[in-house]
Amino acid sequence: MSILKKLALAAGIATALSSAAMAADMTVGFSQIGSESGWRAAETSVTKQQAESRGINLKFADAQQKQENQIKAIRGFIAQGVDAILVAPVVATGWEDVLSEAKEAKIPVVLLDRGIDGPQDLYLTSVASDQVKEGKVAGDWLVGTVKDKDCRVVELQGTVGSTPAINRKKGFEEAIAGHSNISIVRSQTGDFTRSKGKEVMEGFLKAENGGKNICAVYAHNDDMAVGAIQAIKDAGLKPGTDILVVSIDGVPDLFSAMAAGEANATVELTPNMAGPAFDALAAYKKDGTVPPKFIITESKLYTPADDPKGEAERRKSLGY
Amino acid sequence: MTRISFGRIFNTQTIALVSVLLLNWILFPGFFKIEWQDGRLFGSLIDVLNRGAPVAILAIGMTAVIATKGVDLSVGAVMAMSGAVAATLVVAGYSGPVAVGGALAVGLACGLWNGVLVAMLDIQPIIATLVLMVAGRGIAQLITEGSIVTFSDPTLIFIGTGSFLGMPMPVVIAFALMVLVTLVVRKTAIGLFIEAVGVNRSAATLAGIRSRLLLLTVYSVSGICAAIAGIIVAGDIRGADANNAGLWLELDAILAAVIGGTSLLGGRFSIPMSVIGALIIQAMNTGILVSGYPPEFNLVVKAGIITVILMIQSPLAGQVLGFFGRKKSGASR
Numbered sequence: 001m002s003i004l005k006k007l008a009l010a011a012g013i014a015t016a017l018s019s020a021a022m023a024a025d026m027t028v029g030f031s032q033i034g035s036e037s038g039w040r041a042a043e044t045s046v047t048k049q050q051a052e053s054r055g056i057n058l059k060f061a062d063a064q065q066k067q068e069n070q071i072k073a074i075r076g077f078i079a080q081g082v083d084a085i086l087v088a089p090v091v092a093t094g095w096e097d098v099l100s101e102a103k104e105a106k107i108p109v110v111l112l113d114r115g116i117d118g119p120q121d122l123y124l125t126s127v128a129s130d131q132v133k134e135g136k137v138a139g140d141w142l143v144g145t146v147k148d149k150d151c152r153v154v155e156l157q158g159t160v161g162s163t164p165a166i167n168r169k170k171g172f173e174e175a176i177a178g179h180s181n182i183s184i185v186r187s188q189t190g191d192f193t194r195s196k197g198k199e200v201m202e203g204f205l206k207a208e209n210g211g212k213n214i215c216a217v218y219a220h221n222d223d224m225a226v227g228a229i230q231a232i233k234d235a236g237l238k239p240g241t242d243i244l245v246v247s248i249d250g251v252p253d254l255f256s257a258m259a260a261g262e263a264n265a266t267v268e269l270t271p272n273m274a275g276p277a278f279d280a281l282a283a284y285k286k287d288g289t290v291p292p293k294f295i296i297t298e299s300k301l302y303t304p305a306d307d308p309k310g311e312a313e314r315r316k317s318l319g320y
Numbered sequence: 321m322t323r324i325s326f327g328r329i330f331n332t333q334t335i336a337l338v339s340v341l342l343l344n345w346i347l348f349p350g351f352f353k354i355e356w357q358d359g360r361l362f363g364s365l366i367d368v369l370n371r372g373a374p375v376a377i378l379a380i381g382m383t384a385v386i387a388t389k390g391v392d393l394s395v396g397a398v399m400a401m402s403g404a405v406a407a408t409l410v411v412a413g414y415s416g417p418v419a420v421g422g423a424l425a426v427g428l429a430c431g432l433w434n435g436v437l438v439a440m441l442d443i444q445p446i447i448a449t450l451v452l453m454v455a456g457r458g459i460a461q462l463i464t465e466g467s468i469v470t471f472s473d474p475t476l477i478f479i480g481t482g483s484f485l486g487m488p489m490p491v492v493i494a495f496a497l498m499v500l501v502t503l504v505v506r507k508t509a510i511g512l513f514i515e516a517v518g519v520n521r522s523a524a525t526l527a528g529i530r531s532r533l534l535l536l537t538v539y540s541v542s543g544i545c546a547a548i549a550g551i552i553v554a555g556d557i558r559g560a561d562a563n564n565a566g567l568w569l570e571l572d573a574i575l576a577a578v579i580g581g582t583s584l585l586g587g588r589f590s591i592p593m594s595v596i597g598a599l600i601i602q603a604m605n606t607g608i609l610v611s612g613y614p615p616e617f618n619l620v621v622k623a624g625i626i627t628v629i630l631m632i633q634s635p636l637a638g639q640v641l642g643f644f645g646r647k648k649s650g651a652s653r
Binding site for chain 2: 035036037038040041157160186187188189191193194195198199200202203204206207210223226227230234235236253319320
């Protein structure tokens with residue numbers, strides 16, 4: 001153990017020396033949750049890219065879905081004397097001790113993608129998307145597309161009770177609230193998966209006169225939309241034309257479907273959470289500018305006009 | 321009552337299945353409507369068969385395992401692994417049949433692993449298969465590197481979504497497998513051996529049954545069944561989703577076997593009834609989808625119906641029903 005401590009100390013001194021030699025360079029530790037989804041993998045590779053383009057020395061630690069690993073990694077970063085720490089917290093609770101240690105060591109912490117329960121002074125800022133807004137952007141697109149025509153919408157919800165499912169449903173409902181021509185006629189959970197999305201859509205198609213009564217499908221994530229597109233095709237209808245398809249996330253396979261004319265719109269959940277985080281850190285290090293406590297990333301709408309084929313190719317290289 | 325063959329049609333399971341289907345019909349009048357579309361049958365009833373096929377296939381292997389007083393918790397993870405292997409192979413440029421062969425080999429290897437732990441090392445089945453349940457999904461994620469591996473190989477897609485004589489391929493495969501395994505266990509002595517090992521392994525061994533070989537075989541069959549289900553699920557969505565493929569399906573497969581009347585204490589089993597059990601579970605799922613209830617009700621409704629079915633099958637209910645049955649037949653005599 002003492003050898004490890006000495007090594008850590010040596011590494012810390014080395015880092016301190018090198019940062020003294022090149023004042024502009026920053027060493028940032030990044031504790032990632034793991035790689036449980038394609039989006040998470042993309043977030044990791046985008047973070048590495050962003051660090052490289054800014055000349056930031058990124059120390060990456062994969063926690064494999066365990067908070068104890070994240071706490072160990074953060075303590076390691078503190079021992080190494082990094083300039084800042086990025087954390088994508090796997091759970092919301094239990095961060096007080098380790099983040100207080102970081103605070104005592106005067107290392108700013110930025111939360112990525114998810115929040116924590118705890119005093120706000122434990123971290124510099126948090127970068128995350130606004131899930132209600134994502135749903136609202138999707139709903140606004142549908143409102144703008146169908147205009148005055150009647151539109152019966154079927155909804156593929158995420159996992160029952162999960163935060164993104166609740167928020168994305170809420171945002172969409174807010175967007176269509178003032179438009180009596182648009183109504184959600186069926187809503188079921190597809191558990192955020194392709195298989196369940198396909199199965200639920202098959203049921204909806206049977207229940208709504210073979211799909212002839214459905215004007216649009218709104219899926220809480222792209223994977224369910226991809227499953228729904230296959231179900232619509234199996235039913236002998238044209239997804240994207242006979243039934244509009246709108247979803248959230250912006251994964252490559254959805255862009256491929258969009259390029260084939262089978263999907264109409266997706267709201268991007270950007271994997272670039274690190275970019276705004278690095279910007280905030282750079283400003284903070286330079287002249288002590290304290291960023292807002294919650295930095296909200298853009299929820300950009302993509303339609304077939306936004307080069308879906310190119311987007312699909314570009315995103316595949318990110319590890320989705 | 322140890323031997324239930326194709327001949328016995330009127331029993332608790334078929335009555336339960338028909339009841340659930342009728343309930344669906346009441347909630348959604350178009351439930352029994354079947355159309356011919358693009359060279360295949362199309363309708364809610366077909367959906368029940370098609371979507372129920374993976375669990376039915378798992379249940380075939382699971383029933384044999386449970387009959388030996390074991391359980392195979394790893395089938396969901398094996399599904400994820402076989403799908404991942406098949407998808408990765410076709411993406412790497414191998415042909416469809418090679419990918420199917422590779423996936424089946426993975427299933428066989430997993431089954432043998434479980435079998436060795438249970439039969440050779442005498443580890444309790446629930447623990448032995450728990451190892452692969454946890455590790456298997458991790459291995460699948462390593463194979464796919466955490467993302468969904470999509471493919472366009474015609475062989476795999478045909479297995480998942482193709483049709484034969486108008487029936488979806490998964491249904492055809494599940495039916496063929498059910499007939500094959502039922503014939504093997506009931507037209508030979510193997511079924512009797514399985515039951516003997518399930519009732520008392522030591523006694524069966526002393527009586528001359530090679531119980532180790534039998535257990536190895538049974539777990540291997542379960543592994544291969546899981547691999548087939550994994551190929552179907554991957555072919556269905558044209559991609560291997562290591563995180564979600566087969567997730568919790570081991571529990572559905574055990575439930576299907578139990579609804580089908582297979583005893584968790586071993587020694588009593590019926591392959592066709594387990595398949596009916598799988599269809600009962602799927603009929604409920606499809607029914608919930610077409611009925612239009614909010615998703616918060618899904619699990620409560622399912623649990624309620626399962627409880628009723630299991631209560632009807634309980635020994636007490638059997639005595640009560642048997643009492644009325646005797647009385648009736650007595651009166652007619």
